[in-house]
């Protein structure tokens with residue numbers, strides 16, 4: 001954990017040693033999808049969301065509570081933007097966990113020594129931590145890349161201490177006669193086109209994937225489903241905020257059981 005992210009040689013050794021965590025089909029897909037994005041990820045995530053990604057993140061961080069000597073887990077940390085904001089916002093040490101090696105390498109370059117953010121490569125569906133080991137947990141854009149979102153939630157809640165806070169950020173689908181068509185044209189046509197123009201083949205691919213996947217995922221797991229799943233996973237005081245005309249949703253809650 002922490003420090004320089006391993007070189008390619010060390011990566012191969014680590015991959016060989018960690019074969020016990022055989023990736024699922026959807027994890028292999030996510031790894032491949034995200035492997036080529038890191039070089040331009042931070043800039044393009046902001047440009048292609050018209051700066052909304054930054055607003056959504058800030059809202060998520062606002063709902064994470066942890067003591068300054070505490071420990072926060074950020075799942076699907078990618079290049080570490082949320083993890084850094086959590087470190088700044090809480091003063092707690094942060095563990096940034098992600099499936100994709102290249103994302104973590106990018107995060108490692110951004111962080112350097114003494115950042116207070118420690119990186120771990122693993123799946124959010126099989127966390128290598130004991131029960132109740134974190135004061136707070138956050139996750140961003142994760143559940144669309146797991147085969148069983150309810151099970152993934154249970155796993156995230158497992159490592160949270162009773163009374164601890166959890167918050168997430170996800171895409172959503174705007175409703176209404178004006179907002180939906182505008183969103184549809186943006187996600188189906190403009191996102192892949194602009195992604196390709198600004199980021200090349202990798203961003204074209206992710207742009208083509210994202211729009212239909214957001215619709216598919218949201219049809220199966222709308223906000224009402226999420227609210228029920230969070231409660232069923234052992235969370236109380238589940239609240240949410242729909243943002244940017246319905247394009248994003250931030251959700252937060254507290255784990256049942258602890259002194260509040």
Ligand SMILES: C[S@@+](CC[C@H](N)C(=O)[O-])C[C@H]1O[C@@H](n2cnc3c(N)ncnc32)[C@H](O)[C@@H]1O
Pocket residue numbers: 027030031034045075076077078079080081082097098099100103122123124125140141142145146
């Ligand atoms: C859209 S990126 C978000 C990155 C970051 N949270 C941000 O907001 O900038 C989604 C991230 O989820 C990661 N991911 C996908 N499936 C995962 C899983 N099962 N466990 C952990 N990370 C996963 C990907 O590797 C990718 O870095």
